Amino acid sequence: MPEGSAVQRMFSGIASRYDFANRVLSLGLCVGWREQLVAAAQAAEPKTVADLATGSGDVAFALRRDLPADCAVVGYDFCEPMLEIGRVRARQEGVALEFKSGDCMRLPIADASQDVVTIAYGVRNFEDRVKGLGELRRILRADGTLLILEFSQPSAWFAPFHFIHVRCVLPVLAGLLTGDFGAYKYLGTSIAGFPDAAGLDAELKAAGFAKVSHKRMLFGTVALHQAQA
Numbered sequence: 001m002p003e004g005s006a007v008q009r010m011f012s013g014i015a016s017r018y019d020f021a022n023r024v025l026s027l028g029l030c031v032g033w034r035e036q037l038v039a040a041a042q043a044a045e046p047k048t049v050a051d052l053a054t055g056s057g058d059v060a061f062a063l064r065r066d067l068p069a070d071c072a073v074v075g076y077d078f079c080e081p082m083l084e085i086g087r088v089r090a091r092q093e094g095v096a097l098e099f100k101s102g103d104c105m106r107l108p109i110a111d112a113s114q115d116v117v118t119i120a121y122g123v124r125n126f127e128d129r130v131k132g133l134g135e136l137r138r139i140l141r142a143d144g145t146l147l148i149l150e151f152s153q154p155s156a157w158f159a160p161f162h163f164i165h166v167r168c169v170l171p172v173l174a175g176l177l178t179g180d181f182g183a184y185k186y187l188g189t190s191i192a193g194f195p196d197a198a199g200l201d202a203e204l205k206a207a208g209f210a211k212v213s214h215k216r217m218l219f220g221t222v223a224l225h226q227a228q229a
């Protein structure tokens with residue numbers, strides 16, 4: 001698993017180009033995946049939502065747009081330059097959305113205080129996944145819902161294409177788009193080394209979640225996990 005400070009440095013370096021690169025590299029598909037996460041959050045009818053590893057706030061803005069005004073939505077990240085992009089966007093668009101500094105290894109959030117916790121493409125970057133998943137469990141209410149959107153391992157027939165894409169095509173394309181070849185080489189390595197959906201479900205159970213399920217998307221390359229205590 002990557003060192004937290006290295007992940008922080010890497011996202012600081014690409015913060016200004018992150019949103020653009022994301023849209024291009026996923027061919028816009030990331031928008032549909034995010035909408036599925038937001039729909040699942042809506043279904044839980046929460047009053048408090050923490051969007052962790054929020055980055056520049058793509059998920060947080062979508063949650064704010066689709067959840068009632070009396071539901072508190074706060075985005076947390078440990079990378080200030082990413083948070084600052086979210087804050088500037090919130091000011092420019094007149095959206096009442098708060099962005100706070102917070103490391104998923106020790107979140108500045110009270111025990112059992114959140115109805116829904118969301119995290120998109122963050123868990124893969126955790127320095128210590130056991131500790132991080134434990135933190136997500138700690139801040140959720142007993143009847144709360146955790147939603148994780150993350151890259152995953154594809155079906156066997158698609159694996160060779162996926163391997164070539166994440167190991168060769170993606171790092172070069174992303175490097176050209178952002179000027180940072182190293183960051184996207186890491187992306188390929190981290191995707192390839194992440195557990196499959198069943199494996200992450202098992203880790204969630206070990207972290208204290210009793211009910212876990214997932215939905216695989218794009219031949220299993222991405223998965224939306226849902227977990228409840």
Ligand SMILES: C[S@@+](CC[C@H](N)C(=O)[O-])C[C@H]1O[C@@H](n2cnc3c(N)ncnc32)[C@H](O)[C@@H]1O
Pocket residue numbers: 004007008011052053054055056057058059076077078079082102103104105119120121122125126127
């Ligand atoms: C790939 S970006 C995802 C951003 C956003 N969730 C999205 O969907 O666009 C990953 C984010 O996770 C953050 N991150 C990684 N590890 C973290 C940790 N331990 N605590 C807080 N944020 C973390 C990074 O700073 C980065 O902003």
